[in-house]
Amino acid sequence: MPRFSAAVIDHFTNPRNCGRLADPDVAAFVGNPVCGDQIRLTARVSEDAVSDIGFEAFGCSASLAVASILTERLAGMPVSDIAGIHQAQVDEWAGGLAPDQQHVAVLGADVAHRLAENHRDGVIDEAGSVAGG
Amino acid sequence: MVGMPGEALRVPRATWRQSLTDAVRAAFSYHYERNAFYRAQCDGVSPADICGHADLHKIPLVPVGMFKQAGAHVLLTAGLADIETEIRSTGTGGVPSVARRDALTTTRASVGILGGYRDLFGISKGAGLFLCPSTAEVPEMGMVKVFNLMTAMLDDHRYLVRGYSFDPQEALQYLRSWEGTMTRYIIGPPFIIARFMRYLELESIPLSLDPDSMIIMLGGWKQYTGRSISRDEFNDKAQRLLGVDPSRIRDMYGMIESNMLAIECEHHRKHVPPWCYVSIRDITDPAIELAPGKTGGIAILDALNTAYPGFLLSDDVGEVDESDCPCGRTGQTVRFRRRRQGAELGCCAVSIEKYLDSNEVVAECELADAAGRV
Numbered sequence: 001m002p003r004f005s006a007a008v009i010d011h012f013t014n015p016r017n018c019g020r021l022a023d024p025d026v027a028a029f030v031g032n033p034v035c036g037d038q039i040r041l042t043a044r045v046s047e048d049a050v051s052d053i054g055f056e057a058f059g060c061s062a063s064l065a066v067a068s069i070l071t072e073r074l075a076g077m078p079v080s081d082i083a084g085i086h087q088a089q090v091d092e093w094a095g096g097l098a099p100d101q102q103h104v105a106v107l108g109a110d111v112a113h114r115l116a117e118n119h120r121d122g123v124i125d126e127a128g129s130v131a132g133g
Numbered sequence: 134m135v136g137m138p139g140e141a142l143r144v145p146r147a148t149w150r151q152s153l154t155d156a157v158r159a160a161f162s163y164h165y166e167r168n169a170f171y172r173a174q175c176d177g178v179s180p181a182d183i184c185g186h187a188d189l190h191k192i193p194l195v196p197v198g199m200f201k202q203a204g205a206h207v208l209l210t211a212g213l214a215d216i217e218t219e220i221r222s223t224g225t226g227g228v229p230s231v232a233r234r235d236a237l238t239t240t241r242a243s244v245g246i247l248g249g250y251r252d253l254f255g256i257s258k259g260a261g262l263f264l265c266p267s268t269a270e271v272p273e274m275g276m277v278k279v280f281n282l283m284t285a286m287l288d289d290h291r292y293l294v295r296g297y298s299f300d301p302q303e304a305l306q307y308l309r310s311w312e313g314t315m316t317r318y319i320i321g322p323p324f325i326i327a328r329f330m331r332y333l334e335l336e337s338i339p340l341s342l343d344p345d346s347m348i349i350m351l352g353g354w355k356q357y358t359g360r361s362i363s364r365d366e367f368n369d370k371a372q373r374l375l376g377v378d379p380s381r382i383r384d385m386y387g388m389i390e391s392n393m394l395a396i397e398c399e400h401h402r403k404h405v406p407p408w409c410y411v412s413i414r415d416i417t418d419p420a421i422e423l424a425p426g427k428t429g430g431i432a433i434l435d436a437l438n439t440a441y442p443g444f445l446l447s448d449d450v451g452e453v454d455e456s457d458c459p460c461g462r463t464g465q466t467v468r469f470r471r472r473r474q475g476a477e478l479g480c481c482a483v484s485i486e487k488y489l490d491s492n493e494v495v496a497e498c499e500l501a502d503a504a505g506r507v
Contacts, residue, residue: 002214009213012206035273036221036229057203058228060219060273064203100272 005095008065015064017071021054028114029125030107037063037104039111041070045119049078062094062101066108069093074112083116085109134407135245135437139252141407142462146455149464150186153410156436158183161192164442168210171195171442190412190422194432194446200230200390208441211235216440220275222389232275232390235440241408242392242437246282249406253396254347254383256318260289260311262304264321264329265485267292275389276352276482280320283349288315297489299325301332308340316343319375322352322482323362323384325489326371333374341376348377351385351394352482353469386469390445392437395467402458402466410434411453411467419446425455428470448476 004012020027024042031038037059044052053075057067073093074082090108091097097105118125134141134152141152162180164171175193182191199208206213217236221229234242250256261283266274268281270292284290289311293304311317319326319342326348333340348371354362368379380399387394393411395403405411413429415421423429431451435443451469458466 003217004213012213015204015206018203031227035271036223036227038228058201060221060231061206061213061216061233064206 003098004061004065005097007069007093007095008062008097011065011068012061015055015068017054017068017075018056019054020056021052024054024124026115026119027124027126028111028118030111030114032059032103032107035059035103037107039063039067039070039107040125041067041074041111041115043074043115043119045079048080049076050074050082051076060101060104062097062104063107066090066094066104067111070108070112074115079116079119082112083120085112135241136248137252138245138248138406138408142252142404142464144463146457146463149407153407153436153464154183154186154189156408157189157192157410157434160434160436160438160443163439164210164444168208168442170207171210189410189434192434192444194419194444195442196446197230197388197390197448200232201228205231205233209233210442211440219273220278220389221273222275230389233440234438238392238438238440243282245392245406245408245437246279246394247285249394249396249404250283250286253398253404254286254349256283256286256347258286258288259316259318259345260307261287261291261318261320262307263290263292264294264299264304264319264325265292266294266297270295275387276322279351279385279387279394283320287318294325294485294489297485299328299489301329304329305333305338305340308342316345318347318349320349322485323350323354323367324352324356324482324486326350327362327367330367330370330374334370340374346375346377346381348375348382349385350383351387352485355472356483356486386467388433388445388447388449390447391433391435391443393433393435398458398460398462400459402454402460403468404458404462405453405465405467407464408436411465413451413453414446416450416473423452425453425465428452430473431467431469448473 021042025045027042029040040056042054043050053071055067055071057064087105087109091105178191215235216233217239218234219231221231223229265277268277271277291307368382371377371382383397385396386403393409395405397403412432413423414432416430431447431449433445449469450471454466
């Protein structure tokens with residue numbers, strides 16, 4: 001089995017929606033304090049669905065790719081659905097992550113949940129506060 | 134050169150210069166031809182401009198900070214499909230630096246580092262007490278990966294940092310269990326070994342390792358708090374508390390982005406491996422190369438890397454020495470002085486220490502809470 005799925009290679013090499021949105025309605029940051037992988041999502045929300053989204057990510061290739069994949073998947077998605085995204089879903093979107101990359105699926109699900117929670121609570125994660133994991 | 138670095142480090146100086154120049158120039162050509170991003174940074178310098186050793190400093194450098202950036206994919210000469218390992222280091226800033234190596238680079242680096250260990254440590258048996266987490270716990274941490282290669286030369290070994298906690302009593306138990314049966318080696322970042330020695334000192338525990346025992350270190354002497362460990366004090370304590378002669382206390386210097394691991398000989402000079410050229414640069418103008426003995430920014434030109442251009446301008450400050458070492462090796466030795474002003478304190482050891490300390494604080498608070506509740 002190749003170490004990286006076609007989806008991970010594609011999104012790592014050609015990241016989509018890279019960067020932080022100006023004046024977002026919601027922002028979510030999750031970092032793994034041990035390995036250092038970090039994903040930040042910034043989004044605008046219209047009629048309770050994501051209308052525009054950007055990512056910043058640091059860490060392994062799978063983390064960068066999953067952050068990019070998330071922005072494509074979350075665009076247009078109702079915030080209530082984002083709250084229900086689980087690790088297996090992220091793994092599937094990424095085309096199947098290797099065992100040593102599964103922490104990235106967790107990170108991806110965590111940052112999605114945080115985005116939904118922050119929207120509900122009216123919170124914008126500003127600095128690199130470490131959360132979830 | 135890679136398989137037997139010990140031989141390559143003992144050739145006449147002119148031969149070393151020629152073989153190093155050939156290897157670095159070939160590596161420059163390789164990346165220049167295949168990596169459009171790097172070629173765009175070359176600003177008119179091409180492989181045709183690298184005619185001799187004196188031209189090596191013209192090879193354009195990649196600042197190590199780029200390995201932290203989200204768009205790091207542009208650094209790759211190899212495609213992601215060819216990447217086999219991702220090694221990382223996280224400093225006080227929290228953003229990891231990630232170095233991606235393809236299969237060829239991974240093989241070359243593994244063989245080369247092992248060859249360096251064989252040449253400079255001469256270990257082929259014994260027991261290693263690794264005062265750091267295992268690769269199973271932190272599989273991508275550069276320092277641990279480099280230490281882990283050493284297990285191939287040992288008959289037994291234990292990793293003593295688990296769940297970001299370290300129990301010096303357990304370390305002592307292992308050292309005692311190996312006594313009289315195997316030569317004992319202690320391997321780890323200086324600050325954890327210093328903790329272990331502090332424990333022995335405070336508890337007045339007598340311990341004398343074996344005549345061939347060594348202490349082997351990597352990770353730097355500055356703690357995350359900014360305080361430095363004194364090498365002289367460390368050596369004195371190791372001799373007094375562990376019975377290890379200072380000539381057998383060896384430090385190493387490297388960075389995860391490079392395949393350069395400079396290993397100390399018995400004269401405490403860190404030998405640059407024969408596939409790397411360390412070039413010292415003017416701090417204010419990195420285009421200017423400084424003469425050996427002058428202090429400046431450390432740049433490394435690494436000929437082994439096929440995954441990305443291994444021509445790096447680090448955030449470290451130090452100097453090189455090109456005089457022959459009394460140990461008989463030629464080539465260069467490197468001395469790290471400090472981090473560049475404004476650069477974050479960053480390495481795997483700092484990250485481990487920070488979490489060890491935070492765990493101890495948590496544990497102490499829990500004990501205090503429990504005591505308060507009783």
